[in-house]
Amino acid sequence: MPVHDPEHGPNGFDLHALSGNLCRCTGYRPIRDAAYTLGSPEADDPLQQRLAQPAPQPVATDAEVDGARFVRPATLAEALRILHDEEDALLVAGSTDWGVEVNIRGRRAPLVVAIEQLPELRTLTVGDDVASGADGYVEIGAALPLSDIEKRLDGRVPLLAQLLPQFASRLIRNRGTLGGNLGTGSPIGDTPPALLALRASVVLASVAGEREVDLADYFTGYRQTVKQPDELIKAIRIPLPLATTTAFQKIAKRRFDDISSVAVAFALDIDGGVVTGATIGLGGVAATPLRARATEEALIGRPWDIATVKAASEVLRGEGTPMSDHRASSAYRSHMLGTALLKLYSQTTLASKEVSA
Numbered sequence: 191m192p193v194h195d196p197e198h199g200p201n202g203f204d205l206h207a208l209s210g211n212l213c214r215c216t217g218y219r220p221i222r223d224a225a226y227t228l229g230s231p232e233a234d235d236p237l238q239q240r241l242a243q244p245a246p247q248p249v250a251t252d253a254e255v256d257g258a259r260f261v262r263p264a265t266l267a268e269a270l271r272i273l274h275d276e277e278d279a280l281l282v283a284g285s286t287d288w289g290v291e292v293n294i295r296g297r298r299a300p301l302v303v304a305i306e307q308l309p310e311l312r313t314l315t316v317g318d319d320v321a322s323g324a325d326g327y328v329e330i331g332a333a334l335p336l337s338d339i340e341k342r343l344d345g346r347v348p349l350l351a352q353l354l355p356q357f358a359s360r361l362i363r364n365r366g367t368l369g370g371n372l373g374t375g376s377p378i379g380d381t382p383p384a385l386l387a388l389r390a391s392v393v394l395a396s397v398a399g400e401r402e403v404d405l406a407d408y409f410t411g412y413r414q415t416v417k418q419p420d421e422l423i424k425a426i427r428i429p430l431p432l433a434t435t436t437a438f439q440k441i442a443k444r445r446f447d448d449i450s451s452v453a454v455a456f457a458l459d460i461d462g463g464v465v466t467g468a469t470i471g472l473g474g475v476a477a478t479p480l481r482a483r484a485t486e487e488a489l490i491g492r493p494w495d496i497a498t499v500k501a502a503s504e505v506l507r508g509e510g511t512p513m514s515d516h517r518a519s520s521a522y523r524s525h526m527l528g529t530a531l532l533k534l535y536s537q538t539t540l541a542s543k544e545v546s547a
C-alpha cells in the first residue's frame with residue numbers, strides 16, 4: 191500500500207525524490223500534481239524491477255585521463271599513503287561540495303582520491319546506551335552519508351535528528367558526509383554548530399597515526415583548520431551523556447537545498463529549573479563556526495526563566511562578528527542571534543505546559 195501523507199502523493203510518489211530538480215519557471219505545484227497523477231508501474235516493468243536491486247558497488251579504481259588521475263583506494267592505509275606521497279591529492283567523499291566547484295567554477299584537480307567506500311570511514315558506533323546517560327561516545331565515520339546517519343541513529347542524538355532534515359535535501363543527504371562538511375572548513379556549514387554544541391571532536395588520521403582534536407579547536411580561520419594536508423578526517427566523536435535540552439535553528443531563504451544565513455545549536459542541561467550546563471554552537475556569524483562562550487556563561491548557574499533568557503539573549507546578540515553578504519545583512523544576523531534563545535525558551539515552556547496539562 192503506497193504511503194500517503196503531505197509529502198507523498200496518493201500513488202506513493204515521494205516528493206523528495208524530485209527535490210533540487212524542480213523547474214523554477216514552471217513552479218512546484220504543477221510538477222507535483224503531474225507526479226501525483228502518474229499511475230504505478232506494472233510489476234514486470236524493467237525499471238521497477240531494477241529499483242528492487244541494490245545499487246552496484248563502486249570498485250577500487252586507478253585511472254588516468256589526459257594527465258588527470260582518479261583513484262578509489264581499497265583501504266584506508268592506501269588512501270593515507272597517497273595523501274602522504276602526493277601533495278596535490280584532493281579527497282572526495284560525496285562530492286556534493288567539490289562537484290559544485292567542478293561544475294560551476296570549472297575547478298579541476300590533478301589527482302582525486304575517492305574515499306566514500308572505505309569501510310573504516312563508514313562506521314557508526316554508540317559506545318554506551320545513549321538513553322541510559324552513561325559515559326562513552328557516539329562515533330560516526332566521516333564518509334558515512336548523512337541519510338545513513340539519520341537512519342542508523344534513529345533519533346538517538348536528538349540534536350542531529352533535528353538538524354538533518356533541514357540539511358539540503360534527501361538527494362544531497364544520500365551522498366553528503368560529515369567529513370565533507372567539516373573538510374571544507376566553511377563558516378556556514380550546518381553540522382559544525384550542532385557538533386560544537388554536542389562538544390564533538392574529530393579524529394584525524396595520517397600515516398603517522400591518529401589524533402583527536404576538539405572541534406572547538408579545529409577551525410583556525412576562514413576555511414582554515416588544524417588538519418594537515420596529509421591528514422583526513424576519519425570520524426567524529428560525540429561524548430555521552432548528551433545534554434537534556436537541545437535545539438537546532440537554521441535561518442535560510444529556502445526550506446530545502448539552501449545554506450544557512452545563521453545557524454544556532456543549543457545543548458543545555460536544566461536541572462530543577464536551573465541551567466547546570468550550556469554549550470552553544472554558531473554558524474554564519476564569523477569567519478569560522480564558533481562556540482557562544484559568553485552566552486554559555488550568562489546561562490550556567492542561573493534559573494531557566496524569562497529574566498535569565500532575556501539577559502542572555504542580549505549577550506548572544508553580540509556574539510561573533512557577522513558580516514553582510516547576499517544572504518543577509520550583519521544587522522539581520524545579529525538580530526537572529528538575539529531571538530534564538532527566546533525561541534528555545536518559548537518552546538521549552540510550551541512543552542512543559544503541554545506535559546502538565
Ligand SMILES: Cc1cc2nc3c(=O)[nH]c(=O)nc-3n(C[C@H](O)[C@H](O)[C@H](O)COP(=O)(O)OP(=O)(O)OC[C@H]3O[C@@H](n4cnc5c(N)ncnc54)[C@H](O)[C@@H]3O)c2cc1C
Nearest residue numbers: 283284285286287288358366367369370371373379380423
Ligand atoms: C544543492 C546543495 C545543497 C546544499 N545544502 C547544504 C546545507 O543545507 N547545509 C550544508 O551545510 N551544506 C550544504 N551543501 C554543501 C554540501 O552538501 C555539504 O558541505 C556536504 O556535507 C559535503 O559533503 P561531501 O561528502 O559531499 O563533500 P565533498 O564534496 O566530497 O568534499 C568537500 C570537501 O571536503 C573534503 N573532504 C571530504 N571528506 C573529507 C574527509 N573525510 N577528511 C578531510 N577532508 C574531506 C574534500 O577534499 C573537499 O575539499 C549543499 C550542497 C548542494 C549541492
